[in-house]
Amino acid sequence: MPVSVDSSRIVYDALKACGVELVSALPETWLVHLIRMADDDPEMILVRLAKEEEGVGLSAGAHFAGKRSAMLMQNHGFLASINGIVSGAQLFRIPLLMLVSDRGTFGEPDPWQTEGGLVTEHVLHALRIPFERLDTREQVAPRVAKAMTLAHASNRPAALLLGRDLMWEEGA
Amino acid sequence: MRRLEALQAIYPELERRVVVTIMGAVAAELQSLGHRPGFFYLQHAMGIASSIGLGIALCRPELEVVVLDGDGSVLMNMGGLTTMGRYRPPNLTHVVFDNESLLSVGGFPTATSAGSDLAAVAAASGIPATERVSDVDAFADAFNRALASDRLTTIVAKVDAHYEAPARTKGFVTDLGLLENRFQFARHLRSLVEER
Ligand SMILES: Cc1ncc(C[n+]2csc(CCOP(=O)(O)OP(=O)(O)O)c2C)c(N)n1
Ligand SMILES: [Mg+2]
Numbered sequence: 001m002p003v004s005v006d007s008s009r010i011v012y013d014a015l016k017a018c019g020v021e022l023v024s025a026l027p028e029t030w031l032v033h034l035i036r037m038a039d040d041d042p043e044m045i046l047v048r049l050a051k052e053e054e055g056v057g058l059s060a061g062a063h064f065a066g067k068r069s070a071m072l073m074q075n076h077g078f079l080a081s082i083n084g085i086v087s088g089a090q091l092f093r094i095p096l097l098m099l100v101s102d103r104g105t106f107g108e109p110d111p112w113q114t115e116g117g118l119v120t121e122h123v124l125h126a127l128r129i130p131f132e133r134l135d136t137r138e139q140v141a142p143r144v145a146k147a148m149t150l151a152h153a154s155n156r157p158a159a160l161l162l163g164r165d166l167m168w169e170e171g172a
Numbered sequence: 173m174r175r176l177e178a179l180q181a182i183y184p185e186l187e188r189r190v191v192v193t194i195m196g197a198v199a200a201e202l203q204s205l206g207h208r209p210g211f212f213y214l215q216h217a218m219g220i221a222s223s224i225g226l227g228i229a230l231c232r233p234e235l236e237v238v239v240l241d242g243d244g245s246v247l248m249n250m251g252g253l254t255t256m257g258r259y260r261p262p263n264l265t266h267v268v269f270d271n272e273s274l275l276s277v278g279g280f281p282t283a284t285s286a287g288s289d290l291a292a293v294a295a296a297s298g299i300p301a302t303e304r305v306s307d308v309d310a311f312a313d314a315f316n317r318a319l320a321s322d323r324l325t326t327i328v329a330k331v332d333a334h335y336e337a338p339a340r341t342k343g344f345v346t347d348l349g350l351l352e353n354r355f356q357f358a359r360h361l362r363s364l365v366e367e368r
Contacts, residue, residue: 022231045230047259050251057220057252061192061227064212064358065235066365069227087217088224092354 002169008033010137011099011162014144015070020097021045022062024055025072030101030167034072052077056084060094068148070097075104075120076113078159085127085157093155097148102133102161107168124159131159134166173308175269175331176201179240181312185319186211186238190361192225193240194218196276196344197335198269202240203346204338209360215350219249222256222266228361229261235364236263236319243270243284250293253326257298262322266299267315273333276344294326306330 012034015023022045023038025031038046045067047058055071062069073081078100089096103110104117124131130150132143143160151158175198179186183205191211193199199213214221225239246253246268256266272285284290291304300323303314311329318325 022227047226047230047255050254051249054220054223054249054252054255057217057223058227058230060220061224061229062231064224064361065228065231066362067231084217084220088214088220091216091350092214093351 003030003033004167004169005033007137007140007166008037010140011134011144012037014141015099016041017141018145018148019068020070021067022047022058022069023072024049024058024069026052026055026077028074028077028101028103030103030162031072031074038072051080053081053084056081056088056094056096059096060088060092063094068097070099072099074101075116075161078120079116079123082123082127085129089157090127094157095151095155096157097151098129098157098159100159100161101167102163105164107164120161127157129157129159131161133161133163135163136166140166173306173311173329173331174334174336175271175329176204176336177308178269178311178329178331179205181308182315185315190228190235190237190364191240192221192228192237194221194242194245198240198242200338200341200344200346201336203348204336204341207348209356211353212357213348213353219245219252221245222249222252225264225266226252226256226259226261229264230259232361232365233261233263235361236265237261238265238267241266241268242275243268243272243282243290244274246290247282247284247288253294253297253299256324256326257294257300260298260300260324262324264324265315265318266294266324266326268294268326268328269331270328271331271333275333275335279333291326291328294328299324299326301325303327304330
């Protein structure tokens with residue numbers, strides 16, 4: 001499976017570097033290595049969810065408990081979490097770092113992913129959630145750190161879209 | 173049983189713990205007994221109060237966390253029961269006030285009025301201890317057992333579909349602002365951590 005282990009490691013290390021101690025996740029192909037890294041890390045609390053919206057609650061709880069957290073999901077999981085984001089994280093001003101694998105963009109071979117790719121950035125805009133894309137390895141550490149800083153300064157969500165060029169190694 | 177009575181019976185225990193409630197009627201009823209800085213009322217975000225309690229309990233094993241949930245809220249996040257059953261923090265007690273009703277929004281009956289059994293769902297979800305109670309004494313006993321045990325417990329308390337409007341509360345809006353509550357709660361939890 002040509003999901004990039006090296007890029008996943010860089011993303012994971014960036015989360016660790018900005019103090020993430022709890023990760024909630026619902027798997028999709030691009031996230032498998034990241035989730036395994038969290039699972040293998042004895043210092044990380046990994047919470048595998050039944051539905052992504054639960055992750056907003058987990059992150060709010062972690063924040064109240066004084067720990068930094070991140071949500072790992074694909075864009076359809078982000079779409080499935082929206083009420084929790086609006087009524088939980090935004091209404092109650094919870095810093096919420098969301099890492100969203102951005103399926104359905106140029107190069108997407110899976111027909112079922114293509115609608116989500118069309119709407120993800122628009123929905124982020126509509127929710128006034130600041131976001132940046134992670135398309136190269138160089139972007140990862142600084143953007144993850146800055147997203148975390150903004151989430152905590154604003155007490156609101158901030159999102160990073162994990163792009164195909166970062167997460168997928170064509171022909172590997 | 174009346175929910176306010178049930179809350180009164182466990183209030184001395186609640187006062188000393190970290191409590192997360194769902195929105196609306198139960199939040200107003202608990203506040204009518206006396207707000208404490210360790211009480212957080214998750215207004216509006218239906219379903220995820222239990223997920224917040226789970227997050228706190230997993231991150232701070234030394235804190236005793238109580239979630240006051242509702243039948244409608246559990247039905248909206250039933251998968252959350254399986255997540256709780258999977259990680260089963262021993263320091264979490266999950267109370268579901270089952271009034272078979274969406275009481276806070278007009279009292280329309282939920283599926284529990286037609287036989288859906290949330291204690292059975294919780295048990296089948298892997299929650300290690302579950303109880304179903306319908307009078308105040310049994311509820312208080314079950315609650316105290318849950319606190320004393322080191323197993324995650326879900327207590328489904330059958331209560332009347334009746335809201336006991338506390339004086340000074342208009343609708344379910346109290347004079348405690350949502351964000352005032354949220355920041356006070358976070359600060360309180362930080363102080364508990366620092367004391368250790
Ligand atoms: C997503 C969503 N849908 C609908 C509502 C409206 N609403 C507010 S409280 C409530 C009922 C909650 O029922 P339950 O958990 O059983 O608590 P009760 O009011 O019976 O105490 C509903 C449907 C909401 N807040 N969020
Ligand atoms: Mg109800």
